[in-house]
Amino acid sequence: MSSPTPAASAPNPAEDANNPWLTVDRVSLGLLVISFPLAVASHFFFPGTWTFILCAVALIPLARLMGEATEVIAHKLGSGLGGLMNASFGNAAELIVALAALRSGQVEVVKASVTGAILGNLLLVLGASILAGGLKYARQKFNTTAALSGAAMMFLALTAMSIPDLFHAFRRHEADPVIFPMSVAISVILLIVYALSLLFALKTHSHLYEGEEQGTEEELPPWTPRGASVILLGATLGVVVVAEFLVHAIEAAIATFGFTHTFIGVIIIAIVGNAAEHSTAIMMSLKNKMDLAFNIAFESSKQIALFVAPVLVLVSIPMGQHMTLEFSHMEVLGIGLSVGAVTLIALDGESNWLEGVMLLGVYAILGVTFFFIP
Template sequence: MKFLKYLLVFIPISIAAEFMKMDPIWIFIFSSLAIIPLAGLMGEATEEISIYSGPRIGGFLNATFGNATELIISFFALKEGLFDVVKASIAGSVIGNILLVLGASMFFGGLKYKVQKFNKSIVEVSASMLLFAVIGLSIPAIFTHTVNKELLTGKYEWLSIGVALAMFIIYLLGLYFSFYTHKDLYGSEHSDESEPKWSILKSIIILLVCTIVIALESEYLVSSVEPMTESLGLSKFFVGIIIIPIIGNAAEHSTAVLMALKNKMDVAVEIAVGSSLQIILFVAPVLVFVSLLFKPMSIIFNEFEMVALIVSVLIVNRVASDGESNWLEGIQLIAVYVIIAISFLI
């Protein structure tokens, strides 16, 4: 995590590049590199605040701010009307977390330890929630792709709002389940015995400053997406489903791998699968609600995004069902992610 802080130098560089009206490709690269350490600092500040607030409030803060970077980037993308990029980034975040992050954690952890174990009960709960979430996205997508479009005129918004509301309610009930009625199931994952490194005031200030600067960098990033994709010949889907999720979650991804190297696969799995749940059940509905302030965004994904999501969830359910992992399972997950990434690139 320490090396990420050296990337903070790209904050002034990206600001200078924007004022100098440099090539959009460079603005995109500089703002991306600036967001990565800011997202890491935001996560660190949230962890520090959670130590002071206790495990229950801390869990809620982690759930709320865990994907704040992607929420901010997506907000500016919504403002620009880049709905395809926003929906692709939602799908890409889920796919990236449960294939690339979990796969990398299993692979690197497996190179050091022959077999790594994790809490099977937690994975089963998370996997069932993830399966529900994908079904929640699949049904309206299949419905709209099969029904006569003329019959659906003006009804996309209401369908999306209804689905988003149902998923958001399930997300809140999931929090209640894990932090109240069944907190014993999670055991040590929700207890915090570590000592704070920062004061509560310092943590709050860092969180606020990072949020403001990420908002600024996100505006630069989003404004450069269209000219950058046109210049390089990339599709917006590839930028949304691969590049933006990696930028927004780089710090979280590295933490999961580090936990696996310390033989803490419980934590690595919770980071990967838990973050995916937050994206589908919390971030996606919030973005649908926020889009009502501009132009309503439907929650209908295209066919390939849905197939990629369904395949990813099914594979993870299969790989994680035995409560054990090894390096070969990690490679398998990474291979599926690479195949999906190449498909979107083409």
Template sequence: MTNKIFMLLTFIGVPLSIIGTLLHWSSILLFIIYCLTIIALASYMGRATESLAIVAGPRIGGLLNATFGNAVELIISIFSLKAGLVGIVLASLTGSVLGNLLLVAGLSFFVGGLKYKRQEFNIYDARHNSGLLMFAVMIAFVIPEVFSMNMNEDKKLTLSVGISIILIILYLAALFFKLVTHRGVYQHDTENVVHDEEAPEWGKGKAIAVLAIATVAVAYISEHLVHTFEVVAESFGWTEMFIGIIIVAIVGNAAEHASAVLMAFKNKMDIAVEIAIGSTLQVAMFVLPVLVIISLFFETSMPLLFSWQELIAMVSSVLLMVVISNDGESNWFEGLTLIAAYVILGIGFFLL
């Protein structure tokens, strides 16, 4: 039923997006159409990566899902940078970190916990990811803000680029560690369980083709979506920060939201956790640093500097997630706790 709704939204939304853009429809109407269409296209990206994940295993599958899920946000962010909307880009990436750690993981734990009293995932991966999360947010994000207080703009940008290069190198090293040198060393019992020999929905060729077509469509719509932000913000009284942290982040991560919750409902917690935490790490250690470097080629460069509200929100989310996930188990109450934290932060950013 859900797939049919997304199919209908896609086949109606894509033509309407093109027609509305050419005929210059109302920015608010176009904003709604663009967001719904991107979410529908993200569902196809999620289904395609899920098909590939069944063949590749939980780690590769989670990585693929996170990568193509973040591709939507990366595309939106690049066009936002091109338009000079640096504040929205930083806010959307903050929202992605908060959304993945609190909303995606929270919904996964909650929905899975309603069906199963106690769910387990790889405790070794959880602890490994916790260390990287602490490094990425509490070192790589907080340190630039502290040290840049007495720096001019050029030095701030130089510091940001240097940290970005280190983050990218460390992220690639982390992938090499998990997928090559220590693959299978920290195995978990649940990874050996066969889940009813599930067959992929689509073959490898079709899944890759769907991913490619959906990504191109998302790129086209995203380019026009960013031009509606100012009008929408003025019309609803929303701040640039709220649009980035809540609206853009939810739209950009729609594929991951759906996939992670579905995996948790099927008791495939290794994949669900890899999607939620792995996606956060990819945003913090790869997507954001890449955007900092890409911004050097645009008129407005983007230093790796967040507001104190954004930093405190991200640090609090990381600490909460580390405490909850470090035992390698989850239940519905832990999921509800994460969701409650996300709602509290959402109210704060809305009223800011």
């Protein structure tokens, strides 16, 4: 009597459904293979608007590669060193683009990109995550203490960005000589607080952030730590090249599309730089891991405000550009509204799809406003 055919040898529709051929990683890799060479060729042979577009597209998969490689290395290092590495490289792509713009004297674009990264994470990334998760689950819960802790840190960032603007508004021309020294001092304070926040999250109160793992061993890319390090180095170099070309093409894009420097920084560059966090946060919300979705949005925003912005101010000293923490009234107001909106949603520890729509609505209103700012 012949033995029955093993079930494992037959195609499993459920398994095929759970492992589709068209995955985010494959789409991202295809996008990189196509856009990166075209961006380089465009820069050298037909520089201008197309270079800006192709560089912006290439930044998306490069930032994702940097994020995935960092996750693999962090997973191998453990929660302590791994968390520190995540904190250090979480917004590396945005920092590289900002440094390239700062070196080219595009200080207005740099400040706008800082504002846009914060608005994008708090409103666009978190809003889309809450909406996506809310359409699948009627009600999703998250750690209120951790979320409100992130909101409190963002209030500190709002204070740091508001004070120079208000000081200049009240003192007028008398404030001009002291705005930069004031910004340097505030930047040092922010970096100290940021270091202490890492101590809080990774050491003294790490239990608040241990509710969920972002990715199991099986969910992470099958890379060795050495392979991930090589990929991280290669992706970082790619971002450096693309960022440099992108910055040189900004003026051409502005002339073609009629955008302002502020809109380019607040919306375009911020969306491109946040693409990796955006996709990850949405995937976490679809898995009903709202703690992680909130953590991604708050941690990325906190890192931009308390680490990237102060570093840019300090680095501007040897560059001779003297960037300050004095942002425009509209930028400060936008960040204040975004911090207030996410704090309201974080108060009850639950989210639904309508709250996601509300955050996206606030982002859309601010986007329209920044579009019309001359």
